[in-house]
Amino acid sequence: MKTGPFILALLLGLLWTAPAWAVNPDEMLADPVLEKRAREISKGLRCLVCQNQSIDDSDADLAKDLRIIVRNRLKAGDSDGAVVDYVVARYGDFVLLKPPFKGTTLVLWLGPAVIGGLGLWAMIAFLRRHSGQGGGQGGGAQAAIAKAASRPRPPPLTDDEKKKLRKLLKEDGP
């Protein structure tokens, strides 16, 4: 049976989400300017165990530890950048919710622009072909008509289809 491991996993899961809170009053700094900076920094740092929340939103214990680290560094007089560098040095790029722009994230950061560019290019190419401005005045439209004319004619409608067509037209009319 698969039950054994499952129950174990379930129990572990429960321990994992042991109650705590996102930013607690006892963690907050007395200096509102410093605290505001701490909040802003926290929003960009990922809570490593809950995988997709920032440490500012997460109620996991590890997030709390990180929030306290951030505040301690700020109290020690670090700049915002130095605080982030300090955390990244300990936990790696994984902790940054906004991935840094570098070799391994090149595709990520440039991807949307490339996709959008390709889409735009495809759209313009499509419009050129179909708007009648592609090869001289009205050339495209004439080409389209010629193309349509050269297509094999569809077979004539059967009586059944004609009846259906009449029915459709009647119902769709005003």
Place this chain on the structure above:
Amino acid sequence: MIPEIGHFALILALLVAFVQATMPMVGAHRGNQAWMAIARPAALTQFGLVAVAFGCLTQAYVTSDFSVLNVFQNSHTAKPLLYKISGVWGNHEGSLLLWVMILSLFGSAVALFGTNLPPGLRARVLGVQAMIALGFYLFMLLTSNPFERLSPVPLNGSDLNPLLQDPGLAFHPPMLYLGYVGFSMAFSFAIAALIEGRVDAAWARWVRPWALAAWCFLTAGITLGSWWAYYELGWGGWWFWDPVENASFMPWLAGTALLHSSTVVEKRDTLKGWTILLAIVTFSLSLLGTFLVRSGVLTSVHTFATDPARGIFILGLLIVVIGGSLALFAWRGPALVSTGVFQPISREGALLFNNLVMTTAAAAVLLGTLYPLLLDAIGGGKVSVGAPFFNAVFIPLMVPMIVAMAVGPLLSWKRADMKPALSRLWAAGGVMIVAMIAVWAVETDGPFMGIVGIGLAAWLFMGILSELAGRIRLLQGSLSESLSRLRRTPRAAWGMTLAHLGLAITIAGMTGAGAWKVESIQAMKPGDRVSVAGYDFVFDGARSGTGPNYSILSGTFRVLRDGQLVTMLYPEKRVYNVSQQPTTEAAIHTTFLGDLYAVVGDEDETGAFVTRLYFNPLVGWMWAGVLIMVFGGVLSLSDRRHRVGAPKKRGAGLAQAASA
């Protein structure tokens, strides 16, 4: 005994689906009427069998039959009946069963009400439906059997995750699945059309209502999830760019593009290949969404049931469905010939621009969601892709689209002129500038995006109203003429107008909630008073109590404005008996300009309680806007043009699908 009936019904459904997936397809290919005709009874039988299986599982949940492993894992005798029932789909196996039941329900809707479809097309559509179902039955029976027994039988269950014991989340999965599966209909029609090599206006009229219904459900489903996060997670956030949220947002983006492009197929007989491709992509993203959440590939707050062993089957299924349909498209797609000239400055040009933005956005979300997995898989290290990335990509895409959204409906089909269209937007431009100045004056220190967001919302809202005014010739003729034009406006046109107005309101709401949130976190003793955004929150203490299967700590706040009582707020913190997991239930009072939002936490040694108080501006607009969008979709769905061919029967079919 009853779980075995369910299991047996599922196996029978697999066999019926196999027949439905093969014989009608062969019959349609050979022109054999009898073989094609099998599709109809097969679809109905299949639905009947899955419904029996679903009923059996529901029975096991309602009666707390813990000899069924699935029930033991996700239920408890003390759970309220609603959550016993919603527990059926609040887990991996049960959610698949719900998915395939909705699929077969839609299939039988085509079987029953698709009498006006050409027999070949109907046979093929049902055949493709059965192929999808086949994959799901095999997946369930081989890896995820909801009826697996457990021995010895435990005395009680391990309860449903407390986060799921909530009215919002109880109906969130069925809504999402109605959306995902609704797009499977567009997919089946697309595949059938590719096999037949014919796409015309009649085809588009058949596909559009399904896409529209799916879009309405998906919109509602996503919003339910977002609304749940807003009141349940305890700090007023409503969208996190969580991979699981993205999983439902990608099909929404692609489906929105599909809705707009199918209009072009219907009206102008062009963009056929593209629309087919969009139908394939939308459903592929729906499948991906279903499985991303269920495969355990993503580990996130939302993923409660995970088993990596199932990953291989899922990957195989995705490759077969997506790869197979794209290969079919590459082979047969070029045969779809579009007629008609396509001018860039025209209604269809504007719709094409919508498609460009929507698909780019869907692709960007897909990239951001899968990138960490791919990079990790090729050994490139671990990265996180969070909200800052998505905002940086999304905002530059959405701003031009919203600007264009006001212009598009003013352009006529075929060939339009930009100048008269723009000249009708002077009022919108004026209101936009006034709104931006007003926002700047009130919230001088607020973020710049706040000013831009409200400006865009005002521009879009007024632009849509200008189009409506022009359509009914307001102030250009007599009032009675305008009124009669208003009355004669088709419902589909109303649907478009309302959906776009709803979006404008939603944008304003999102902007407000994002830009000007006011927060106050502190420890409060009874009698303490905290001022938030001009409101005084007086804490009157907290007391303990018990709910059906949890204990409660319930706080009381009096909210005053200028000494006058505005409202009482009773936030709760619950601890569920079985799991000992806490949840927060925020107390929310919605006003026109924003929500008063209070959360109460634990008591410390000094007798003070941690409280979180918020003013979340314009959040109500967000929900109201989405409701208007969905209402617009439903109104458009009720337009008689969508029921062409078999007016009464088709209407009943959709109504039945909608109420399911």
